[in-house]
Amino acid sequence: MKYSFILKSQLTKKMCYLKSKGLYPFFKEVSSAQTDIAFFGGKKVLMFGSNNYLGLNNHPKIKKAAQDAISKYGTSCTGSRFMNGTLDLHKELEDELKDFLNQEAVIVFPTGFQVNSGVIPAIASKGDRIFIDELNHASIFDGCKMSYAKRIKYKHSDMKDLAKKLELSPDDDTKNLIVTDGVFSMDGDIAKLDEIIKIGKTKNAITMVDCAHAIGVIGKHGSGTASHFGVSKEVDLIGGTFSKSLASLGGFVAGDADMIDYLSHASRSFMFSASLPPASTASALAALKIIRNDSSYTERLWENTHYAIEQMRIHGLDIGNTETPIIPIYIRSSLKTFEVAKQLFESGIYVNPVVAPAVNDSDSLLRFSLTSSHTKEQILFAVVEIARIIEQVTKQVNGSTYTY
Numbered sequence: 096m097k098y099s100f101i102l103k104s105q106l107t108k109k110m111c112y113l114k115s116k117g118l119y120p121f122f123k124e125v126s127s128a129q130t131d132i133a134f135f136g137g138k139k140v141l142m143f144g145s146n147n148y149l150g151l152n153n154h155p156k157i158k159k160a161a162q163d164a165i166s167k168y169g170t171s172c173t174g175s176r177f178m179n180g181t182l183d184l185h186k187e188l189e190d191e192l193k194d195f196l197n198q199e200a201v202i203v204f205p206t207g208f209q210v211n212s213g214v215i216p217a218i219a220s221k222g223d224r225i226f227i228d229e230l231n232h233a234s235i236f237d238g239c240k241m242s243y244a245k246r247i248k249y250k251h252s253d254m255k256d257l258a259k260k261l262e263l264s265p266d267d268d269t270k271n272l273i274v275t276d277g278v279f280s281m282d283g284d285i286a287k288l289d290e291i292i293k294i295g296k297t298k299n300a301i302t303m304v305d306c307a308h309a310i311g312v313i314g315k316h317g318s319g320t321a322s323h324f325g326v327s328k329e330v331d332l333i334g335g336t337f338s339k340s341l342a343s344l345g346g347f348v349a350g351d352a353d354m355i356d357y358l359s360h361a362s363r364s365f366m367f368s369a370s371l372p373p374a375s376t377a378s379a380l381a382a383l384k385i386i387r388n389d390s391s392y393t394e395r396l397w398e399n400t401h402y403a404i405e406q407m408r409i410h411g412l413d414i415g416n417t418e419t420p421i422i423p424i425y426i427r428s429s430l431k432t433f434e435v436a437k438q439l440f441e442s443g444i445y446v447n448p449v450v451a452p453a454v455n456d457s458d459s460l461l462r463f464s465l466t467s468s469h470t471k472e473q474i475l476f477a478v479v480e481i482a483r484i485i486e487q488v489t490k491q492v493n494g495s496t497y498t499y
């Protein structure tokens with residue numbers, strides 16, 4: 096390779112090592128729709144590694160809506176929102192979302208990542224401060240970097256730490272912005288949004304919650320973290336994605352009409368990127384209508400979640416403080432986590448290994464996530480297998496000279 100410094104990097108060395116041991120788990124090729132099951136080539140597995148919380152990914156009505164949108168509008172919008180790329184369908188989706196989230200206005204972005212990388216720098220700039228939970232999503236960190244504001248991390252969901260750090264901000268005309276995930280994507284706990292808003296008020300902070308993993312899961316009809324805490328009218332901005340519960344692609348930000356109007360003229364990732372394609376727009380809209388009218392998806396998801404958490408505790412798995420369908424199973428060593436994920440895949444269960452640098456090595460985990468389409472039998476089978484394989488791998492690793 097021409098760029099030898101890349102070959103020498105730590106990351107490359109780790110990838111080579113994992114590949115040589117047959118442990119490399121990434122970029123596996125899926126060859127089917129993902130529901131409670133999925134196919135990787137000819138191999139069928141139980142799927143406990145998707146963000147398809149409501150199991151809507153293969154829903155006939157949503158697929159039909161996407162097909163109809165392609166028939167009518169074609170496959171692309173061929174332009175950005177503020178030029179030729181705004182469809183009547185985008186406005187319809189924004190109106191539906193506005194009602195759902197109980198906000199004055201909404202704009203739809205091409206992805207959830209672009210919501211954070213566009214909205215945060217449009218609000219905060221040099222001289223301002225952004226307070227972020229240390230476990231926030233990568234797109235929030237990137238949005239902060241792009242803003243040139245000072246980034247101040249507080250300990251995960253530690254409200255005393257947030258209050259202490261916010262307290263130090265000067266009382267001048269610079270801005271304070273607080274941004275948090277609504278449900279944390281790895282640990283599965285819910286942000287203390289009611290407290291964050293209260294603390295924020297002491298220093299006139301703007302508050303933003305990213306409900307990517309909260310939509311479809313918590314709050315009224317699955318409308319997210321602000322609804323869960325009854326603070327929809329107090330939080331300044333609600334961001335989110337269609338790529339998880341809503342079985343599509345794309346993101347949104349919601350808030351008061353003036354703020355959203357401003358963002359639609361100031362958010363660079365909104366203005367300088369082609370708009371959400373017709374099929375994705377129509378499928379997000381169809382999914383939203385389904386969850387607003389039929390709570391059975393969310394109910395089944397929660398039944399499955401309670402059952403899985405109960406069974407995991409009975410089987411002695413270390414699952415931390417999760418409160419949602421995202422269940423971290425802590426293995427606490429990167430290498431062991433890779434080995435367990437590999438053996439689980441071989442025995443027909445897909446879960447995602449989450450290792451350093453995404454988390455500290457001692458916090459390495461399997462990210463087990465549920466959908467409303469799983470059955471209790473599937474869940475119990477997976478829990479028993481996970482417990483068995485963790486025990487087996489622990490014995491293997493303890494008896495060997497594994498390094499990483």
Ligand SMILES: *Cc1c(COP(=O)(O)O)cnc(C)c1O
Binds near residue numbers: 206276280305335
């Ligand atoms: C997944 C996720 C995103 C990214 O959303 P995409 O629409 O897939 O780009 C942003 N923020 C959080 C908190 C997420 O979990």
